[in-house]
Amino acid sequence: METTGEKIQVTANVGDERIQNGVVYIKWFAPPEKMSQALKKLALFWGIALVSVLIPVFHFVSVPLFFGLGIFFALRSYKSEGKVLSGAVPCPHCLHEVQVKPAELQWPISEICQNCARVVRMEKSVV
Numbered sequence: 001m002e003t004t005g006e007k008i009q010v011t012a013n014v015g016d017e018r019i020q021n022g023v024v025y026i027k028w029f030a031p032p033e034k035m036s037q038a039l040k041k042l043a044l045f046w047g048i049a050l051v052s053v054l055i056p057v058f059h060f061v062s063v064p065l066f067f068g069l070g071i072f073f074a075l076r077s078y079k080s081e082g083k084v085l086s087g088a089v090p091c092p093h094c095l096h097e098v099q100v101k102p103a104e105l106q107w108p109i110s111e112i113c114q115n116c117a118r119v120v121r122m123e124k125s126v127v
């Protein structure tokens with residue numbers, strides 16, 4: 001099982017024709033892993049929903065709320081392909097190095113350049 005992540009080449013842009021190449025490290029979720037992560041989230045929220053049944057009045061709101069949130073987060077982690085571990089790309093505008101923070105993977109990956117405050121979008125490079 002891959003635990004350190006796969007190195008992926010990305011191209012970054014700031015919304016114009018200038019691009020820079022960088023890398024991100026991604027940990028891909030295997031389907032059983034996605035399923036167990038989704039089920040864990042579901043169990044967590046439904047557990048909270050069950051406990052909140054005991055709270056008077058509030059349970060009219062909290063039970064359906066946590067029930068719904070559980071389904072929402074479970075579906076979201078089921079759909080996610082993997083997780084971004086780290087990465088770096090030079091900002092296409094000012095060439096300052098933009099660090100990619102760990103997050104659930106969603107293409108394109110966006111980060112804000114700490115130097116010029118532009119939104120840097122990273123797409124998987126087609127090699």
Ligand SMILES: [Zn+2]
Binds near residue numbers: 114
């Ligand atoms: Zn910049």
